[in-house]
Amino acid sequence: MLIVRKVGFLAFALAFIIAACAQRIPKEALELSSENLADRQRQTRRFATTDEKALLSSSVAVLQDLGFTLEASATELGLVVAAKDLSAVEPGEIAAVVLVAAITLLGGAPVVMPWDSKQKVNVSLTTRLSGENSENTLVRVTFQRVVWNNQGKVTKTEPLNEANLYQEFFEKLSKAVFLDANEL
């Protein structure tokens, strides 16, 4: 009955693989952590105004300056959502693809590895009154992206936490708020 044992083992292995494939939600996915607070600081700036709507409007203008298109907005809740599609090609990765292809070509069968080709960046921006007498407005912006390779397969789904990204965005927003306030 060797064959029965073999089939039994295969069925068991198959069931195990199927069960392992169903990835479950990580325990920390919805848990507040100190990391979350650090993210909040990087993503938030305080503006000395109570005019939320003007601030939202300036923010939309900056997002447009950066090539984003508006996907949704809820002014009464202080929210704008925007997105941008762009290339995700990285010269370093292309160099590696070419190198692998060249080396494998010497062996007679060139292997062309897939490379990241495009990405979609999502951003949501919110405004909220703050301060003891609600004399300030907090602007919080969050970026994330999805990357696809040249075969159309998703290779990355990640938050964008680079500090300079947020710094640059808020520098542009500060400038825009100033320009809009002075109607330049």
Add this chain to the structure above:
Amino acid sequence: MNYDRLRNQWVLLSLVISLSVWMGGCTTSKDAILASDKTQLELRSIQQRAFDLTDREKTLRTIIATLQDLGFVVNHADSTLGSVTGTKLNNYSLKMTVTIRPRGTNQLLVRANAQFNIQQVEDPEPYQQFFVALSRAMFLEAHQVD
């Protein structure tokens, strides 16, 4: 051909047939569209809490802030309907919709439902964690609703 080998082949064949019959009897991918592992009542008790609040706009803003604190990017919000949807990308995709509805005259019912990659989230723990974060942001206690 000896008898043992013939019997083994029959065993194998019957296994293959029973597997295909068993698979054939399974629900199709279309049947799964409205399926859920839990009853409507179980799901609601996991996914919703009541808060002693009446200010809809303020509550929605707190929900948006909480989602952002948890690493979500908000996709959509509607103050008339009382809904917020956001997505968290972190080598996975976690999409969540949070809605509010009045409960009696001095409470709001907050309901959340999440989708992790291609699965509905039906475990109680992630929702408990979400409501802990939301309660903290509201400085209020979340009441279990039966």
